Amino acid sequence: MSHIENAVTSSSKAKRPYRKGSPLSPIERQQALIARRKETHKEIRVYVQNGLKNDLQRLCKAEGVTQSEMIETLIKTASERLDERVKD
Numbered sequence: 001m002s003h004i005e006n007a008v009t010s011s012s013k014a015k016r017p018y019r020k021g022s023p024l025s026p027i028e029r030q031q032a033l034i035a036r037r038k039e040t041h042k043e044i045r046v047y048v049q050n051g052l053k054n055d056l057q058r059l060c061k062a063e064g065v066t067q068s069e070m071i072e073t074l075i076k077t078a079s080e081r082l083d084e085r086v087k088d
Contacts, residue, residue: 024032048056060070 007038056067056070063070
């Protein structure tokens with residue numbers, strides 16, 4: 001029987017860190033997610049009135065989106081409105 005050593009794979013991507021029998025811990029998975037997200041996102045922390053937070057949760061539930069997605073949508077909408085006013 002011949003064994004293939006140092007076989008070249010068709011994928012140029014790095015291997016996934018998860019391997020059967022050696023799964024990542026929940027903390028390691030969370031850290032990996034945060035590291036990936038930091039490449040394309042910036043973190044903001046805000047305090048809002050309780051009623052407004054409840055309104056945000058209600059809006060998100062009605063639209064079927066996360067709070068982050070809803071905030072991004074609201075910022076984009078406000079930015080587009082501002083751009084339209086500046087053009088005039």
